[in-house]
Ligand SMILES: [Zn+2]
């Protein structure tokens with residue numbers, strides 16, 4: 001299967017509005033980071049993880065016309081506020097969009113997008129996203145793809161990462177509970193969020209992310225959800241060879257779940 005990084009930035013995005021730092025002024029496109037989101041596809045199914053405020057631009061940039069399901073990690077603003085633009089995908093497919101996540105994440109979507117769930121006025125056609133909500137409490141087949149939710153800590157909150165075959169996508173992570181470690185054995189590709197060098201209350205620092213990489217020993221790892229404190233080339237020069245910084249538009253292959261070839 002293929003993993004496409006639609007966005008690799010932290011909540012502000014990079015460049016940060018009003019910031020004149022070297023990373024925000026950089027001409028290297030890898031230092032331009034829209035908010036974190038990835039697309040997983042295998043030729044039969046296309047799964048999207050999160051709908052950041054940059055969702056529309058990300059779809060256009062990569063010419064993506066259809067998505068089969070959306071998986072949410074959590075309901076923070078930088079991961080959900082592109083959701084309204086999903087309505088055009090519903091319109092093209094003339095069917096609701098299946099949405100997966102923790103029950104509390106789906107409750108937050110209901111509250112934050114009340115107009116989507118409270119409208120009875122279907123004469124409005126496809127002016128609003130039509131969503132079907134599917135709470136996840138364990139491994140599931142989503143559009144024919146085996147997906148295992150991985151509970152991780154994001155500060156005090158429990159949120160979800162996702163494992164699909166040889167890939168684990170863990171963004172906005174500040175700790176991995178013991179019970180989740182067993183879901184992360186034998187990884188080919190680990191995607192792990194790290195915001196900057198300095199510690200942060202709700203995100204791994206780069207050092208903490210590297211410690212997790214060492215502990216899980218995947219074949220390779222990519223850092224995502226990156227702030228303007230990490231310059232791409234300089235930071236990569238000091239990373240172990242199997243760890244790279246993700247950047248918007250990077251696409252890599254990973255082993256599909258076993259029964260899917
Ligand atoms: Zn975030």
Ligand SMILES: [Zn+2]
Pocket residue numbers: 015016019020021022023024228
């Ligand atoms: Zn900056």
Ligand SMILES: [Zn+2]
Pocket residue numbers: 074076154172
């Ligand atoms: Zn968050």
